[in-house]
Amino acid sequence: MKPTLQAVADAVGVSRSTVSNAYSRPDQLSATLRERILDAARQLGYPGPNPTARSLRRGFVGSIGVLFTSQLSYAFTDPFAVRFLAGVGAAAERHGTSMLLVPLPPAVTDARQAVENAAVDGFCVYCVADEEWALDVIRQRGLPFVSTAARDDASADERFVGIDERAAARSAAAHVAGLGHRRVALLADSVLPDAPAGPLTVAGVDQVPHPTTRGRLSGFADAFAEVGVGWAELTLVNVPGNSRPAAAAAIAGLFDQPAPPTAVLAGSDVLALGVLDALAARPAHDRPSVSVTGFDDVPEAAAAGLTTVRQPAEEKGRIAAELLLDPPADAAAGHVLLPTALVVRASTGPVPRS
Amino acid sequence: MKPTLQAVADAVGVSRSTVSNAYSRPDQLSATLRERILDAARQLGYPGPNPTARSLRRGFVGSIGVLFTSQLSYAFTDPFAVRFLAGVGAAAERHGTSMLLVPLPPAVTDARQAVENAAVDGFCVYCVADEEWALDVIRQRGLPFVSTAARDDASADERFVGIDERAAARSAAAHVAGLGHRRVALLADSVLPDAPAGPLTVAGVDQVPHPTTRGRLSGFADAFAEVGVGWAELTLVNVPGNSRPAAAAAIAGLFDQPAPPTAVLAGSDVLALGVLDALAARPAHDRPSVSVTGFDDVPEAAAAGLTTVRQPAEEKGRIAAELLLDPPADAAAGHVLLPTALVVRASTGPVPRS
DNA sequence: GCTAGTCTCTGTATCGATACAGACTGGATC
DNA sequence: GATCCAGTCTGTATCGATACAGAGACTAGC
Incomplete structure (x- = not known):
């Protein structure tokens, strides 16, 4: 069994709080004691504060979910989705946040559960098919989210990034x-x-x-x-x-x-x-x-x-994640329309006369 | 504030355990009581068991980390990495496990912390550059991992998938x-x-x-x-x-x-x-x-x-995740060498005489 | 010498669930 | 009528940390 924070505290002869502070708030204890604690931790093989316990206590997780309402493995075959992910990743990187990709089982009941069980602070919802049920679950959980498909029933305070x-x-x-x-x-x-x-x-x-x-x-x-x-x-x-x-x-x-x-x-x-x-x-x-x-x-x-x-594409992902991680004070700014442009190449031409 | 499991228990007049069972072990209580509990939960707006608290108590998270020892946004620009991710995703899908993509800050100290803080049950390490430090942290945490780069110092029980x-x-x-x-x-x-x-x-x-x-x-x-x-x-x-x-x-x-x-x-x-x-x-x-x-x-x-x-590529990702999620009993089977093949196309030809 | 203020460190409460042992029913068995 | 058992439900301990109020010790200032 890996030692816990308590074990380190006992070994050094200080309180649990102090060991916790050694990791999370170095300014709360003297440098020498901190060193002693970290040394002891090394010796005992203490792997550092348990992320799950920390999340529970702190009330946030430090990762955002990306939801594809389709097979997760499909997402990686769609070049647009991949660019979108790259954008989300770039924003996540800047914020020091992880990205959780949640595969959704085919049955809706199971899929709902998957969304309910995802340990995240919010969701970027990339819409492939109908995703109302997913948004319901997310709302139910009280988590923030950013959607990429305009919905008729979107309430004004729901964040969105997309195009016309x-x-x-x-x-x-x-x-x-x-x-x-x-x-x-x-x-x-x-x-x-x-x-x-x-x-x-x-x-x-x-x-x-x-x-x-x-x-x-x-x-x-x-x-x-x-x-x-x-x-x-x-x-x-x-x-x-x-x-x-x-x-x-x-x-x-x-x-x-x-x-x-x-x-x-x-x-x-x-x-x-x-x-x-x-x-x-x-x-x-x-x-x-x-x-x-x-x-x-x-x-x-x-x-x-x-x-x-x-x-x-990348912009879309990046902005989706930014809206999630750094919500604008102004609700209107949470609704982003990106520009589009027609790119004419060789695949179109005049009607052939036959 | 979202209601907790306790709030639902109080509302129905049963113990916390019973509400927990209503969600996680339906066979442990009568169908009618279960319905009553779920109804009450709906009414109160209880979003279901908190994933973090559940993970803490259960001792596992239900997600695996994918570690790129490079910029996360880079990973999505590398077509091989994307195919690898697709493979991991396919395996994760089959196991009902999520994938956590952890961006690594440039400074090694920060990067170590990122790996320490990732709430996952194990790691697939996709090696871009030197990743010894990352493996150290993972070992320290006592988490299983699968590496994709053969290392000289790999101990026999470390899982690996790669090529010659x-x-x-x-x-x-x-x-x-x-x-x-x-x-x-x-x-x-x-x-x-x-x-x-x-x-x-x-x-x-x-x-x-x-x-x-x-x-x-x-x-x-x-x-x-x-x-x-x-x-x-x-x-x-x-x-x-x-x-x-x-x-x-x-x-x-x-x-x-x-x-x-x-x-x-x-x-x-x-x-x-x-x-x-x-x-x-x-x-x-x-x-x-x-x-x-x-x-x-x-x-x-x-x-x-x-x-x-x-x-x-995809196979590599798939097998990496499978080795992690479903470890073979036999240690030797945890070391997979995939086949390779020379594909000759137009970009090579005889030396031009000049 | 006394009050204030700064540094360190401690103790308790808490985050929100699940595990597990056991208690209580009611019916079947002999 | 005692015993056993399956089916339900409860209570307590626990997962592993962090927040926050406050206790001592020590330095400054007057």
Whole structure:
């Protein structure tokens, strides 16, 4: 058994408090006594104050949770999520705080428990799918949190960092519409929960539950509505999961149909890259010329020449963590909208005349 | 103030133990009482047992630490580290364990404290630089750990997952030597602590402190010794930090010297990609034909056509976490050597005749 | 010589739970 | 009717520290 603080106190012949002070408040005791205590501790093999006991007494832990409402292992495959994490990490570093990554079991009951049991001082919630239940648990615990998806029911004092999804998406769609495209497919991850991969009919964009997806699809729809293309005329394609192969699989059949789309607007770069993969997989003579746009501007996008909407990933993570660790006095400052920019590359062009 | 377990007990009129059991051991009380207790808890807004208090009493935390002996934000920029993290995450997920990422302050004293204060049940130590001090602290705390760098002084019962760095590196160098290259540069990160970027003279490979780097350089040297090229004839180039720009900067001047190297063996893919960057940055007419090899086979390597040594990154992380969370009874099984493979791509070729 | 003030150090209360041994019921068993 | 047992619930000890008020000793100042 490792010795405790009490053991050190006994060995030196001082009180427990004094040993504690030797570690945590050196100014509270003489330098010589402190040295004697630390020496004794070394001799006994005392590993220093137990972090858990200390946290209990102090009332805080010194680490923040990062919550991905998806498989944790997925998060590391998503380049945007990784940049986000890097941002959180940079802020955590500055504050001397650790980051706790909490994997969520598939069953909601278990997932709730995982959030309840996380020893953290607050959460950065990175929203992949619906996360209301997670926010409920966090509120219940009375912990502060920062969300990255705008929610309709967010109360004014809830901190948030994100972008204007709708306007950003609109800029990409307007670019494509301006190039003359009218037969267009919209590709998004988990449009409806449990929907199968492939084309999907949804009465209106307001039926889409996930706010980020809904925001982006709304933006796409806005731009096309302006040029006279209604929601019903757009082909909505569902991808179950944000991955290149899933996107490639979901989109593949579309180009063999009569009157295939001349442009695909994807809800993320990863999906867009999957579309490019699907196109590249076809023999050269049977490869339609399709304009493709993504969203996020992950590092891979530039190499692939993908037209996309840039949003500052690392910044998002950094600010999320800063808002959590160093809350602004002014509630309004807790609501940060980051800038986005349309980045036009080679993957979009005018409609081919056939 | 959030209510405690005691408050719920008082409200229902049962003992604290019973409320605790309602949460942690449902079989210890009747279903009806349990319901009554949980109802009361809901009404009072009791957030469930305090994770810290629970950890203190139970004696374990339910999370494992991942230690990067470097900037935490750096870890997310290194594709190999990210794949490693994904592996750890996958294992953590399976075990219902969280991952704590602990940023280490630059000063060693502070860094020691960070490791001392981390509330975890064990550590996966991902070695970037010298980490002996970190292992010391972990041992002192009596926590289990898994290391990913073979150390000379590792005691038999210390768990480890890694590769045979020397043999793996040798395979790459043998390939290059086989192609006829004799004027060769070896590029490595932090060959000596605080050494400047660029060519560096080191008496022997055994002078290199970091075991991973030393292993790889030894392997390179082995293969060239076999074809009659001694250590002193190899150009050793130091890069302070494992990044593309740093590698490009460190190598740049080399190609303008008389008798420049015809091949560069890099200690990692990131460094090798930096070399390719440096070459690509030169005007086409002044771009020497240089063979380049990397190490790791990160995702970007394939796209760049980089010849490299593949090691299973995700597997490494996964196994590290498994060894920690589910220690093998047999000590020998706690020492895992993963397979490596030379992957020949376009970045290596025969020596150009000039 | 007396009051104040500064340095050190101590003692007690407390953080919020869980473990474990045992007490109490009520029914089954012989 | 005594014994046993399973099913429930309670009480006490404990996990390992920190906060905070206050006690002594010592130096200064007047």
